[in-house]
Amino acid sequence: xxxxxxxxxxxxxxxxxxxxxxxxxxxxxxxxxxxxxxxxxxxxxxxxxxxxxxxxxxxxxxxxxxxxxxxxxxxxxxxxxxxxxxxxxxxxxxxxxxxxxxxxxxxxxxxxxxxxxxxxxxxxxxxxxxxxxxxxxxxxxxxxxxxxxxxxxxxxxxxxxxxxxxxxxxxxxxxxxxxxxxxxxxxxxxxxxxxxxxxxxxxxxxxxxxxxxxxxxxxxxxxxxxxxxxxxxxxxxxxxxxxxxxxxxxxxxxxxxxxxxxxxxxxxxxxxxxxxxxxxxxxxxxxxxxxxxxxxxxxxxxxxxxxxxxxxxxxxxxxxxxxxxxxxxxxxxxxxxxxxxxxxxxxxxxxxxxxxxxxxxxxxxxxxxxxxxxxxxxxxxxxxxxxxxxxxxxxxxxxxxxxxxxxxxxxxxxxxxxxxxxxxxxxxxxxxxxxxxxxxxxxxxxxxxxxxxxxxxxxxxxxxxxxxxxxxxxxxxxxxxxxxxxxxxxxxxxxxxxxxxxxxxxxxxxxxxxxxxxxxxxxxxxxxxxxxxxxxxxxxxxxxxxxxxxxxxxxxxxxxxxxxxxxxxxxxxxxx
Numbered sequence: 001x002x003x004x005x006x007x008x009x010x011x012x013x014x015x016x017x018x019x020x021x022x023x024x025x026x027x028x029x030x031x032x033x034x035x036x037x038x039x040x041x042x043x044x045x046x047x048x049x050x051x052x053x054x055x056x057x058x059x060x061x062x063x064x065x066x067x068x069x070x071x072x073x074x075x076x077x078x079x080x081x082x083x084x085x086x087x088x089x090x091x092x093x094x095x096x097x098x099x100x101x102x103x104x105x106x107x108x109x110x111x112x113x114x115x116x117x118x119x120x121x122x123x124x125x126x127x128x129x130x131x132x133x134x135x136x137x138x139x140x141x142x143x144x145x146x147x148x149x150x151x152x153x154x155x156x157x158x159x160x161x162x163x164x165x166x167x168x169x170x171x172x173x174x175x176x177x178x179x180x181x182x183x184x185x186x187x188x189x190x191x192x193x194x195x196x197x198x199x200x201x202x203x204x205x206x207x208x209x210x211x212x213x214x215x216x217x218x219x220x221x222x223x224x225x226x227x228x229x230x231x232x233x234x235x236x237x238x239x240x241x242x243x244x245x246x247x248x249x250x251x252x253x254x255x256x257x258x259x260x261x262x263x264x265x266x267x268x269x270x271x272x273x274x275x276x277x278x279x280x281x282x283x284x285x286x287x288x289x290x291x292x293x294x295x296x297x298x299x300x301x302x303x304x305x306x307x308x309x310x311x312x313x314x315x316x317x318x319x320x321x322x323x324x325x326x327x328x329x330x331x332x333x334x335x336x337x338x339x340x341x342x343x344x345x346x347x348x349x350x351x352x353x354x355x356x357x358x359x360x361x362x363x364x365x366x367x368x369x370x371x372x373x374x375x376x377x378x379x380x381x382x383x384x385x386x387x388x389x390x391x392x393x394x395x396x397x398x399x400x401x402x403x404x405x406x407x408x409x410x411x412x413x414x415x416x417x418x419x420x421x422x423x424x425x426x427x428x429x430x431x432x433x434x435x436x437x438x439x440x441x442x443x444x445x446x447x448x449x450x451x452x453x454x455x456x457x458x459x460x461x462x463x464x465x466x467x468x469x470x471x472x473x474x475x476x477x478x479x480x481x482x483x484x485x486x487x488x489x490x491x492x493x494x495x496x497x498x499x500x501x502x503x504x505x506x507x508x509x510x511x512x513x514x515x516x517x518x519x520x521x522x523x524x525x526x527x528x529x530x531x532x533x534x535x536x537x538x539x540x541x542x543x544x545x546x547x548x549x550x551x552x553x554x555x556x557x558x559x560x561x562x563x564x565x566x567x568x569x570x571x572x573x574x575x576x
Contacts (some may be wrong), residue, residue, distance in 0.1 A: 002342075002379055003082070004074035009067035010047070011040035011059045020402050024340070024377035025368055027361075027396040031384055032404035033560050038383040039104075041404075042346035044071050046102040050095045053087050073098075075340075078377075097340055101332040103325065104346040128327035130283065130298055131305035131334065135276050138269040140166050140259060147255050152202040157211045159248050161255050164241040166270075169278035171239045175256070176271045178231060182260040185228035193226055194254060215247045223250045232256055280305060283330045287323055290359070296323060321348070322356040326363055333367065340377045343367075350384050361396055401552065407483075407559035414455040415484050419548035421452045435464045436488060436546050437520075438495035439512060465492055469575075475562065476572055483558045484546075486571070491517055491542035493574050494535045501529040517542060534570045541567065 002022040008015045016037065022028050032038050047053050053069045061067040073085040073094055085094040094100070142162050148155035165171055175182070184190070197219050204211045215223075224230050229250070236256075237249035260267045284297050298305050307327045309320065325348055332343055345364075352360055364380060371378040422431040426448045434443040435458070442461045449459030458464040468489035475481035498521055502508045507527045514523045518539055521531045541561060548554055561567055 001076040002073060003076050004072070005041075006070075006072035007037075007041060007044050008070040008072075009061040010044045010053075010055065010069045010071075011037070011061065013037045013040040013044075014061060014067075016404075018402075018404055018406075022379055022381070022402065023400060024379055025372050027364060027368070027380050027382060027399040029382050029384055029399055029401045030404050031386070031401060031557065033564070034385045036385075036405050038385070038404070039346055042102050042104055042344050042383060044069070045100050045342065045344050046104075048087050048092060048094065048100065050092060052092050053089050055089070097338070098342050099336045099338040099340075100342040100344070101335045102344045102346060103328040103332060103348060127309065128307040128324060128331065129304050130280075130307060130327060130331050131276065134300055134303055134305055135272045136269065137273050138266060140270040141263060141266050142166060142255075142259055147258065150258065151198060154202045154204055154211055156208040157201065157215070157247075157251060158255065159243065159252050161252050164243070165236060165252050165256065168239060168241055169274055169281070171236065171241065172271055172274040173278055174235055175232070176268075176275055178235065179260070179264070179268065181228040181231040182257055182267075183264070185226075185232065185257045186261040190226055190228065194223075194229065197222055198254075212245060212247045216245075220247055220250065229253055229257065276305075279330070279334070283327075286330075286363075287326055290319065290323060290326070318353050318356045321352055322359055325352075325360055329363055329367060333370075336371075336378065338376075341371070341379065343378060343380045345380065345382045347383055347385065349382060350386055365396065403553045403556035403560075405556055405560045406553065407556040409481070409483055409555060409559045411484050411555055412482055413453075414458070415482055416548055417452060417454045418458065419484065419546065420550075421454065422546075424448075424452060426451070436491065437517070438492045438499055440499075465489075468492060472571070472575060476568070476575065483555060483562055484548075486562060487541050487544065487546060487558060490538055490571055490574060491546065494531070494538065494542065495520055497535075497574070498524045498529055498531050502527060532573075534573060538567075538570055538574070541571070 001024070002020060004017065004019050006015075006017040007013045020030075030038070030041075043059050044053075047055050047059065047069070048071065053071065055069050057063075057065075061069070068089055071087045071094065075083045075085055075097060077083060077097075083097065085097055086092075087094045140162075144158075144160045144162060148158060151158055159165075185194075200219065201211065201215060204214050206214075223233065232253035233246075233250040236252050237243075237246050243249055243252075280298055287296065296307065296309065298307055300306075301308075307323075309323070336343060349357060349360060364382075368378055368380060418431065418435070421427065422436065427445060430443050430445055433439050434441060443459055443464070445459035446456040447459075450456040458467065468485050471482045471485035472489040472493075473479075475483075475486045495517060499508060499511055502511055502524060507524075510527070511520055511523055514520045518536060521535060524531065541558070544558055544561075562571075
């Protein structure tokens with residue numbers, strides 16, 4: 001668990017401490033308004049190497065190199081021990097526990113000057129380097145003839161693994177995770193047991209298939225009892241490589257053990273290139289369905305594997321955004337290899353259309369599942385300025401939302417109880433009708449409010465509405481205020497203004513019978529009463545603050561909007 005992240009003197013952040021308790025292997029949405037410093041958090045992690053923080057001059061806080069950068073993480077390990085980790089311009093202990101990677105927007109403006117006084121500008125999509133250095137294409141060094149000579153007279157039973165095992169990219173990927181088994185299977189004691197069985201095989205006569213059948217009946221169980229050999233043999237047998245014989249899988253395993261221990265470094269280097277080829281194939285297969293007329297693929301350039309994009313005007317925005325994101329996700333996977341890993345996605349999701357947002361979330365989910373399958377922990381931190389509880393733009397089934405701009409503003413328990421119980425059977429529709437919307441009538445529910453632990457004065461007359469308006473005045477005058485009361489006050493006041501402009505009783509009745517504030521304003525417009533555009537825009541305030549959801553931060557997203565000076569001015573205009 002990432003309990004605490006603290007940033008000092010990096011870009012727009014002087015010092016901020018975030019107490020988050022982020023759970024691994026879940027999409028974690030870190031929400032804060034524009035201008036808060038989300039990109040500064042991304043810059044902080046992007047500036048770390050394995051040894052220290054290296055800040056570009058542009059990312060120094062206040063442009064002053066004397067302000068020394070610092071990143072601090074309080075990390076709760078799986079054994080529940082708490083580890084303090086820190087990176088500065090001189091040291092880095094965060095890298096002892098974590099790999100980290102940052103994905104951000106790669107589209108940059110590119111200006112082209114002209115000696116004739118005219119200049120043009122285009123959007124340029126930076127090439128994505130998927131692999132910084134393509135591994136050498138090292139052969140495994142397998143010789144079927146040499147292996148047959150080592151095996152002995154009955155070597156005709158051996159499969160030629162250069163034709164099946166060593167060209168199967170998926171199988172080699174699995175073997176790459178079993179170097180220890182390949183090494184330990186070559187121990188003296190285990191090799192004596194293997195060689196004893198080989199000696200018996202070499203005494204057999206007949207065709208290859210007849211000898212294989214003899215092994216199956218007489219010695220396969222003995223082979224399966226040999227530690228580490230059974231690990232490799234069972235692994236090969238899981239793949240459909242045309243053997244149709246468990247015996248052949250074990251004979252191939254014996255050859256792999258010999259081949260690995262003949263020169264472990266050569267074997268590992270050959271696996272590295274095979275795995276690179278598999279990763280490249282996976283990447284191209286993944287982006288193929290997303291490409292249209294532009295044949296965008298990975299290419300080997302200057303010893304690197306690169307994705308090159310056309311100029312931005314030659315590719316749709318949606319296609320550009322999702323392709324660059326998936327490319328960077330591929331690169332992230334190659335960089336995040338520790339047991340614990342941090343992936344930061346800096347506002348990339350905020351600008352995707354609905355279809356590509358769905359695609360991006362699908363790939364993130366797959367990404368998380370791969371790490372879980374490997375028994376690793378991945379912390380995908382998605383920085384966004386869009387509150388997912390309001391905009392509904394994120395659809396992960398198990399997402400967690402963390403508000404970086406966490407508010408210390410207090411909401412009265414009476415208001416919380418009112419919102420929790422707004423639909424209680426004993427109250428009917430009275431709370432919504434008389435308290436949370438404008439109605440010239442009055443409520444009479446003192447006893448019911450008292451039973452639900454709500455201020456009973458609010459259950460009579462227009463006391464609650466007067467409370468809302470008082471809290472709005474506190475807010476506008478810079479005094480302590482209840483943000484939910486302000487939201488309610490804005491809603492009621494806007495509806496009251498529209499109601500009072502209606503002249504006929506019939507029109508006013510139609511207005512009161514219409515549900516939802518926006519619909520009420522539209523109904524009034526149908527009847528000749530226009531409301532200012534700001535009264536519609538403030539729906540972001542009066543719609544969000546009239547519900548209370550347990551087990552989430554209800555206050556921070558509303559308080560951050562109310563602290564916006566433009567929002568405050570709009571509300572002030574409503575109450576003039």
